[in-house]
Amino acid sequence: MVYSLPEEVLEHVFSFITSDKDRNAxxxxxxxxxxxxxxxRRKVFVGNCYAVSPGIMIRRxxxxxxxxxxxxxxxxxxxxxxxxxxGYACSWIDEMSRAYPWLEEIRxxxxxVSDESLELISTxxxxxKVLVLSSCEGFSTDGLSAIASNCRNLKELDLRESEVMxxxxxxxxxxxxxxxxxxxLNISCLGSEVSFSALERLVARSPNLKTLRLNRAVPxxxxxxxxxxxxxLVELGTGAYSSGxxxxxxxxxxxxxxxxxxxKGLSGFxxxxxxxxxxxYSVCSRLTTLNLSYSTIRSPDITKVIGQxxxxxxxWVLDHIEDSGLNALALSCKNLQxxxxxxxxxxxxxxxxxxxxxxxVSVSQGCPKLQSVLYFCHQMSNSALxxxxxxxxNLTCFRLCIIEPRTPDYLTHEPLDIGxxxxxxxxxxxxxxxxxxxxxxxxFEYIGTHAKKLEMLSIAFAGxxxxxxxxxxxxxxxxKKLEIRDCPFxxxxxxxxxxxxxxxxSLWMSSCAVSIGACKILSQKMPMLNVEVIDENGSLDxxxxxxxVEKLYVYRTVxxxxxxxxxxxxxxxxxxxxxx
Amino acid sequence: MDVTxxxxxxxxxxDDGGGVPSGVSTTVKSILTKExxxxxxxxxxxEVSSSYPVGDQHLGDLELGLGLSIGGGGGGGGLKGKVxxxxxxxxxxxxxTAKDFKQNSCxxxxxxxxIPNSATSGFKRSATDSVSPTNGNSVVGWPPVSxxxxxxxxxxxxxxxxxNRISVTExxxxxxxxxxxxxxxxxxxxxSDKKYHSVKVNMDGSLIGRKVDLNAHTSYEMLAQTxxxxxxxxxxxxxxxKSSRLLDGTSEFVLTYExxxxxxMLVGDVPWQMFLSSVKRxxxxxxxxxxxxxxxxxxxxxxxRTDVV
Numbered sequence: 001m002v003y004s005l006p007e008e009v010l011e012h013v014f015s016f017i018t019s020d021k022d023r024n025a026x027x028x029x030x031x032x033x034x035x036x037x038x039x040x041r042r043k044v045f046v047g048n049c050y051a052v053s054p055g056i057m058i059r060r061x062x063x064x065x066x067x068x069x070x071x072x073x074x075x076x077x078x079x080x081x082x083x084x085x086x087g088y089a090c091s092w093i094d095e096m097s098r099a100y101p102w103l104e105e106i107r108x109x110x111x112x113v114s115d116e117s118l119e120l121i122s123t124x125x126x127x128x129k130v131l132v133l134s135s136c137e138g139f140s141t142d143g144l145s146a147i148a149s150n151c152r153n154l155k156e157l158d159l160r161e162s163e164v165m166x167x168x169x170x171x172x173x174x175x176x177x178x179x180x181x182x183x184x185l186n187i188s189c190l191g192s193e194v195s196f197s198a199l200e201r202l203v204a205r206s207p208n209l210k211t212l213r214l215n216r217a218v219p220x221x222x223x224x225x226x227x228x229x230x231x232x233l234v235e236l237g238t239g240a241y242s243s244g245x246x247x248x249x250x251x252x253x254x255x256x257x258x259x260x261x262x263x264k265g266l267s268g269f270x271x272x273x274x275x276x277x278x279x280x281y282s283v284c285s286r287l288t289t290l291n292l293s294y295s296t297i298r299s300p301d302i303t304k305v306i307g308q309x310x311x312x313x314x315x316w317v318l319d320h321i322e323d324s325g326l327n328a329l330a331l332s333c334k335n336l337q338x339x340x341x342x343x344x345x346x347x348x349x350x351x352x353x354x355x356x357x358x359x360x361v362s363v364s365q366g367c368p369k370l371q372s373v374l375y376f377c378h379q380m381s382n383s384a385l386x387x388x389x390x391x392x393x394n395l396t397c398f399r400l401c402i403i404e405p406r407t408p409d410y411l412t413h414e415p416l417d418i419g420x421x422x423x424x425x426x427x428x429x430x431x432x433x434x435x436x437x438x439x440x441x442x443x444f445e446y447i448g449t450h451a452k453k454l455e456m457l458s459i460a461f462a463g464x465x466x467x468x469x470x471x472x473x474x475x476x477x478x479x480k481k482l483e484i485r486d487c488p489f490x491x492x493x494x495x496x497x498x499x500x501x502x503x504x505x506s507l508w509m510s511s512c513a514v515s516i517g518a519c520k521i522l523s524q525k526m527p528m529l530n531v532e533v534i535d536e537n538g539s540l541d542x543x544x545x546x547x548x549v550e551k552l553y554v555y556r557t558v559x560x561x562x563x564x565x566x567x568x569x570x571x572x573x574x575x576x577x578x579x580x
Numbered sequence: 581m582d583v584t585x586x587x588x589x590x591x592x593x594x595d596d597g598g599g600v601p602s603g604v605s606t607t608v609k610s611i612l613t614k615e616x617x618x619x620x621x622x623x624x625x626x627e628v629s630s631s632y633p634v635g636d637q638h639l640g641d642l643e644l645g646l647g648l649s650i651g652g653g654g655g656g657g658g659l660k661g662k663v664x665x666x667x668x669x670x671x672x673x674x675x676x677t678a679k680d681f682k683q684n685s686c687x688x689x690x691x692x693x694x695i696p697n698s699a700t701s702g703f704k705r706s707a708t709d710s711v712s713p714t715n716g717n718s719v720v721g722w723p724p725v726s727x728x729x730x731x732x733x734x735x736x737x738x739x740x741x742x743x744n745r746i747s748v749t750e751x752x753x754x755x756x757x758x759x760x761x762x763x764x765x766x767x768x769x770x771x772s773d774k775k776y777h778s779v780k781v782n783m784d785g786s787l788i789g790r791k792v793d794l795n796a797h798t799s800y801e802m803l804a805q806t807x808x809x810x811x812x813x814x815x816x817x818x819x820x821x822k823s824s825r826l827l828d829g830t831s832e833f834v835l836t837y838e839x840x841x842x843x844x845m846l847v848g849d850v851p852w853q854m855f856l857s858s859v860k861r862x863x864x865x866x867x868x869x870x871x872x873x874x875x876x877x878x879x880x881x882x883x884x885r886t887d888v889v
Binding site: 189 | 778
């Protein structure tokens with residue numbers, strides 16, 4: 001029956017299938033479905049840019065409109081990946097510029113992008129619409145000028161958390177006067193000031209602008225001007241949120257916020273002055289997302305704001321919120337789904353905010369829809385973790401960072417094994433977990449046994465022996481990304497689970513106990529893996545096989561070993577440990 | 581709390597069952613047993629069943645053949661192993677027990693590492709980053725906070741009482757005006773307390789900048805060496821490395837830095853510690869652009885070294 005349906009019909013049916021997982025499933029049904037599907041696939045996500053080559057992707061999917069790539073390992077965010085590691089977008093953009101003249105969207109994360117590539121994007125793709133550069137680097141405002149000047153149909157330019165060589169703010173003025181299609185602009189990571197009048201005119205002629213995230217340099221006094229030009233905004237990131245004592249600024253701001261009937265998300269708030277917060281009370285009842293994590297306002301002020309936000313779904317905040325603020329959150333925000341509490345003062349010897357495990361317990365009790373947690377704190381107990389787990393079995397993401405490594409349960413001085421064990425046991429849909437505190441191999445036993453849907457696991461300063469790693473690799477069926485630092489995990493567990501590594505996207509192990517010899521064996525046994533040893537202490541050739549490696553990054557690939565590694569990365573090739 | 585789990589491999593896979601979930605289940609022989617004839621056969625590669633549904637996103641990305649997937653071990657329990665004969669690895673050709681994992685395999689005396697069995701001790705490494713921190717401050721990349729949320733300025737932020745109408749930045753400005761030296765030495769103390777003090781380094785003619793951790797260096801010599809390795813090292817070049825040193829003027833480049841006042845200064849003029857406290861970023865400048873620094877440059881031109889980098 002199915003085989004008698006003409007291709008056009010099947011193609012039409014497939015056009016309703018947009019999720020990557022479903023598309024992949026479709027392509028595996030039979031050869032003809034594979035063929036039909038590959039010609040009509042319009043977007044692809046490549047979780048590791050070295051897992052496949054641009055050529056292979058282009059050969060299989062000749063008609064893409066949107067490509068998303070990720071480069072460096074996640075631990076690059078924490079300076080664990082040395083500079084020059086790789087993740088260059090250049091070859092991808094070059095090949096795509098030839099193969100996909102109708103490409104519309106490029107999303108890159110943790111990749112190195114050059115100005116030349118940005119220029120190429122701006123000229124090669126006639127209908128280019130969306131550019132998202134998340135935590136990228138290697139480009140300057142000159143590249144942005146090219147995008148601004150040439151992309152006539154640009155809808156989205158999002159530079160979130162990228163490191164941009166900020167030569168000047170003039171690039172924004174390069175958007176031509178005829179350019180009116182902008183829907184989303186995020187320049188929050190830029191240091192230098194953009195021309196305000198150019199920004200204002202841009203906003204004024206962009207009737208579809210829904211998301212605007214300004215950088216710190218945009219003064220608060222000018223914010224109301226922008227808001228008056230764009231009352232249709234749904235997401236706003238303010239610049240610096242202080243302006244001395246200026247009642248005119250305050251009044252102007254209040255009036256402007258009153259006019260923003262569609263506003264659902266707020267962020268920015270650098271240097272926030274609490275006296276300006278009431279200006280935004282009029283939008284609070286509609287707010288679903290609030291990011292106060294760049295501001296140092298204290299708990300009473302935070303509490304006043306969130307008390308007005310009954311529809312809040314996502315809150316990012318510093319630990320200044322304290323337990324009292326979190327208690328208030330638990331009472332007011334019954335729709336809360338995601339909470340992230342960041343540490344304010346990483347280097348203080350004494351803790352001067354009262355944020356403890358109690359705050360998280362309150363939120364877990366009071367917010368029935370809570371799914372995603374990122375929480376930095378100084379103390380934790382097993383009983384708190386067990387309570388949280390029992391309160392919130394619907395958690396899908398649980399990342400706890402107890403700031404001092406190897407901190408035990410502060411009440412019992414025991415390891416936190418059973419606490420995290422409870423989390424994985426009760427939260428059956430947990431797909432992301434980050435561990436901290438004092439942990440033995442037991443916690444990994446619990447994880448291997450219960451965390452069947454876990455896809456990403458981050459481990460630091462934990463475990464006693466290889467048994468811990470073995471539990472994880474042999475038990476976590478859905479594991480895709482595993483990143484480990486400073487744990488006594490070594491050769492035995494790694495080599496006992498080599499096949500597992502081919503089912504995962506990647507494995508990162510730094511400051512562990514893996515030897516060069518094991519890396520060689522792993523590489524020999526698993527030709528579909530790239531086994532990369534990062535070692536900045538000189539050549540590996542002169543060292544014994546029993547010597548430990550600094551950092552190991554293993555990932556599956558169909559593209560073979562990469563050719564753009566810097567001098568301090570060694571790939572274990574089949575015959576020897578020589579660098580390629 | 582009633583989580584009770586036996587030790588591997590005796591325990592069954594947990595109370596909710598770790599068996600193969602529903603979905604296509606393809607039993608594939610492991611790659612190891614297939615391809616290794618004479619080589620040392622490693623380990624427990626077992627018959628594994630696919631625990632991934634056929635439509636797994638990443639399988640799709642990797643263009644594996646139809647229905648073929650290599651699954652992880654089915655279930656959280658022990659490894660069911662095929663006994664594979666092999667040379668030196670025969671010790672692994674049996675079912676692994678907890679005992680096996682307690683022995684560590686690193687026995688090299690040249691690497692100063694000890695793998696502890698107790699949960700509380702760290703272990704030393706010969707690498708630069710410490711893994712036995714006494715406090716969270718001294719470890720690279722810990723706590724895991726990304727750059728956007730790493731706010732050293734908050735450490736010095738005036739913790740004003742709430743309701744204060746004067747903005748925080750204004751307060752800081754006045755504080756700075758009256759007590760520059762004090763704040764400055766606080767900042768410096770904090771910087772040197774941190775294990776990690778990195779500054780950006782840009783080289784003329786190179787678009788991609790680098791970062792270098794100044795606290796990992798103790799002298800100008802060391803810093804220059806690191807920078808030379810970063811920017812001038814060639815991976816597979818047959819030409820000899822330039823026998824140039826950034827500090828003595830024999831290179832075609834000169835090492836300069838931008839200090840806290842925004843001025844461009846030649847590296848090496850002030851004592852190292854003073855340099856550390858005032859440097860904001862580094863720049864490897866082409867000789868041709870360094871005319872304003874002429875006097876010292878010409879003087880150093882006299883000396884030549886022949887050390888190879």
